[in-house]
Amino acid sequence: VPFSRDDLFVGREDIIAKVSERRVAASSHTRVALVGLGGVGKSQIAIEYAYRLKEIEPHVLVVWIHASSPTRFRQEYRDMANRLLLPGREDPEADVLQLVHAWLSDGRNGRWLMILDNVDDDSVFFGNDLDNHARPLESFLPQTAHGTILITSRNTVAATNLVGGHGDVVEVEPMGEEDALALLHTRVPFGEASRADAKALVYVLERIPLAITHAAAYIKTRGSTTTIATYLELFRESEANQVHLLSRKEWKDIRRDHSIRHAVIATWQISFKHIQATEPQAADLLALMSMFDKQGIPRWLLQGTTRQLDFEDALAPLLSFSFVRTEVGEEALAMHRLVQLSMRRWLEAESELGKWVKESIQALSAAFPSGDYQTWEQCRVLLPHLKEVASHTTEDREGLEKQAESALRAGWYLLLMGEYTAAEGFLRLSLDIREKVLGPEHPDTLTSVSRLGSVLQRQGKYEEAEAM
Template identity: 60%
Template sequence: MVPFQRDSTFVGREDILAKIREKLEQPAPQDHSRLALVGLGGIGKSQIAIEYAYRVREAAPQTWVFWVHASNAVRFEQAYRDIAAKVQLPGHDDPKADTLRLVHNWLCDERNGWWLMILDNADDDDVFFSADEDTGGTAQTNEATSQKRPLATFLPQTPNGSILITSRNSAAAFNLIGMHGSTAKVEPMGVEDALALLKTRVSISRSEEDDAKALVQALERIPLAITHAAAYIKTRAPMMTIASYLRLFRESEANQARLLDAKELRDLRRDPSIKHAVIATWKISFDQIQKTGPAAAELLALMSMFDRQGIPVSLLQGQASRLDFEDAVAPLLSFSLVRVEIGQQSFEMHRLVQLSTRTWLEANDQLDRWETESIRMLANVFPSGEYDTWAECRRLLPHSRKVLNYVREEREAALGWARIAINTGWYLFHMGEYAAAADFTR
């Protein structure tokens, strides 16, 4: 019951597949096993799950494999109806049947054999843990289903089955796997695997090798971005080549947004309810965060205004308490939209996440607001440039260079901009960078 065909050119990810096997394929399991693949949208979680499902079917044909779309309650319940039909549960075609309970009981019965359930796109906690979840008008209206139970209670916890979860949201994934489950963080591909992925999608001559490697690096080795770029190049050949795509991509932020948001490209091996374009894919995470944590959405917007690396807590926290700040940043970490820099009180973003955030803000007429806010925040913390402030000036310099590209006419913003420029110029003057200092203070 895997609704996607196998990718015959699947490359890499053997370390993650090995971890899945280690956790889910115990020789004589005494306990139920769950593992969650977590990571950024488009990083390849579902593709890994598809490959693993086919490997299970090859190695153990007697094992049931069930694919459950988990993005909302309606799709979850439909998947359970599909399971009921597949295993020919008595009464499954009765409109009044309590399908969730029937399937749950069947899965719990060890006489029915081994099974693997893949819970795909389980990003929203409320889908599984809200007892009064609106299922969008499902047919069941009998007594059993009228007393709504959280959908998580219909996920069996028996040793004859295991559950593999894919989720952008590590907090939701943790709640689904419980204290005894495991997680595997899916990161961008290695350079060689990313290059191999590109080569499976578009023909690359020997003379194009360097450009191809530069392209996968520019796309931050994110599988969806790579396959999207390859499809764009392939559908526009021979006018579009690796070199010309790379040149356009490097030319401007506007070009990057346009190339990564081409909506006419489709992938038959992705859930059709999920957006295919790279920027549209991440918009799902942005919208989810805005719905559940407006403070987190505002923090993400602010962070996208600065240099993408080394964004210090001191620049972001403002007047918020430490606990309020921690609550705001937690969803961003959970959805892998930002990362904590090791050993630092600072954050970094993927370049493409930063671009997508800014594109999302522009589409919602919010870009000017956050450019203005970033000027205000940096003006409040950028020091005078005197000797005893040099370390802090050095840390904030990349953000000063970024923010001073924003030109605001409002009086307060203009004064803040001028203060940043003067202090930055004074620091650079002390550093002996006289030409740069003059540029800032001109």
């Protein structure tokens, strides 16, 4: 194992127990995959499991292979051949992959655990190997009873294919609250007086271990000026601050492979690029989702006029990479707020943010109903997404007009619901946009004036209402 043991490792006992139980109970070849969002701690669990196994069974050979590309996999097998001093390895004509496969397959060489880390690309093991066109790399993974393979992957499809019929896929979720607080405490010790701030911090970081350790490193390296409370205050201040804090590059985690020692924002953006290259429709869907509120996004809002089968094909990679999850009987979708933030910044860097702001405005404008009684349920579902989209800035005239119309409908709905303060906010937005784009005398502007006057009157703001 190329990484030292983490003496401060906390939590994840349920997942380690699942891996252990599956290996002990198996009478044949076993494979277990740890699958989850990048930064959720899959590799760290694998490292801890490897050290615990060596304590219990010191004679077991543990092999760690970074499997993000065919090149890395082949190099790791060559390194293994050298460490094992396999005869024939130095022969230029030798098939080193086959030499290692044969040695691992031989039960006389004892029990072994192979950890395949970062198996995110399904084509690595199931595409044609450049050095041996007849055999995919998967065929060089032994299927022997004395060997176990533990896989870490962000991609459920890749992991499931590699596990095959030999074991289980274990979902790795963000930490529970107590484990997340314990993780923060091991990096930045805090007392009871700071517990509320610590709890709030792990909450806004969505209990994602990589985000927590990055935040802790920032606090620790600026110990004289930054506390948990001040970091939390900075983080809450603006979206720009969140991007800045989660994109800091000076902290390096030496317990992650050198090729993936990225800040948390960059960790996800690597997967975005992969999806864009291999599944462009999925990348477009994720871009659109990132414009709305992070949860309760109706599938029908996203699907629009797209065929059901095409929509399901676009959604599948996003579910596989844990970027989105289903809610409410699978009729709605949600995504982590930090993933949403990361996607928006990536779109900005790719000069595509404006395009997707416009797309989201158009989608909501087409979907948001009149606000009359019979449409209240649909209004309720769409209102959080309208609030989020209304916070995006656009200079597109058509987009601004659609924003104003949607805000007018939302204001009318809220007025009828008796939520006058919220209604006033939407109606002022509608009026401000229309005065700017259409002018003060335009009939649509006067409609916004009338509605705003009504809601002011309902609140007892008679002078303002009369002015309207």
